[in-house]
């Protein structure tokens with residue numbers, strides 16, 4: 001495929017409500033959009049890196065620099081041989097930076113699929129037209145505020161509730177949700193690495209609440225700690241930050257560190273590696289679900305397509321646009337009986353709204369090929 005130019009565009013979207021996790025509170029979503037321009041199409045993707053290196057070591061300004069100075073030159077060296085399937089290999093000499101690599105691979109894949117008229121879901125192997133939607137509930141100032149939020153999300157039709165937890169906000173909110181909404185709602189927790197193995201007895205006190213899973217309780221590099229914890233609690237352990245590749249997934253599953261995996265294409269370097277993780281997990285009978293990084297409709301569209309693959313059997317953090325944004329960069333994703341519809345158009349199957357984009361853009365960098 002012949003790329004004419006690549007544009008990096010920094011945009012900031014206000015969040016409808018603050019989103020608090022164990023690693024910080026976000027009031028807006030700042031991201032870098034990548035637009036890949038070819039003679040016949042333009043591909044879009046968004047970078048999931050946070051402004052600060054608190055979820056992972058990547059951060060947005062660093063991503064911009066790595067993309068511009070270390071990744072794009074390696075893609076330019078490929079010339080006309082460049083296809084989306086070549087990107088990961090071409091960028092492999094650069095250590096780490098999966099989110100920077102993912103946004104380039106995804107934008108190139110989007111352009112490629114738009115040129116050939118194939119949808120993201122069609123290319124990846126989606127087998128569902130609708131995918132079940134879960135929702136992530138942040139840490140809040142009070143139990144009542146959290147319960148009101150959960151009630152509203154359940155009323156909107158979300159099929160699964162994920163509560164962010166951290167030491168001091170775990171047993172009480174989980175017990176409160178079970179007491180208010182009963183044992184039948186699908187409920188899980190996400191610690192974002194906030195605990196240590198010394199907390200095992202405390203975390204075992206969550207076992208009676210029949211949680212779907214406990215996400216990333218320990219540090220991202222503590223695979224053996226998660227394997228030990230899995231022998232001390234009955235709640236299934238799901239890994240997120242620990243899994244950056246299909247190889248990580250195979251090792252974590254083989255060591256008994258997880259029985260469920262949260263697949264985030266941005267965290268693993270792109271949708272092709274995400275599909276490999278899906279396949280490795282499926283081969284071991286390990287279910288996966290699609291995580292979220294507060295994506296705008298651009299990233300959300302690609303995530304929803306991925307969530308259509310057969311082993312994505314648990315509701316993902318593929319919420320409606322309105323969970324985070326008053327105004328999305330694309331037409332909003334809207335719940336249909338607790339599900340989101342997999343786009344069927346070429347590529348990601350959604351268009352960026354030009355007026356909204358112009359309004360939210362703070363800077364643009366153009367790199368000619």
Ligand SMILES: O=C(O)CCC(=O)N[C@@H](C(=O)O)c1ccccc1
Nearest residue numbers: 055136192291292293294295317319
């Ligand atoms: O629904 C969403 O897009 C967000 C889901 C969510 O909780 N994401 C968390 C996470 O730890 O998985 C996150 C958000 C922002 C940045 C990093 C991680």
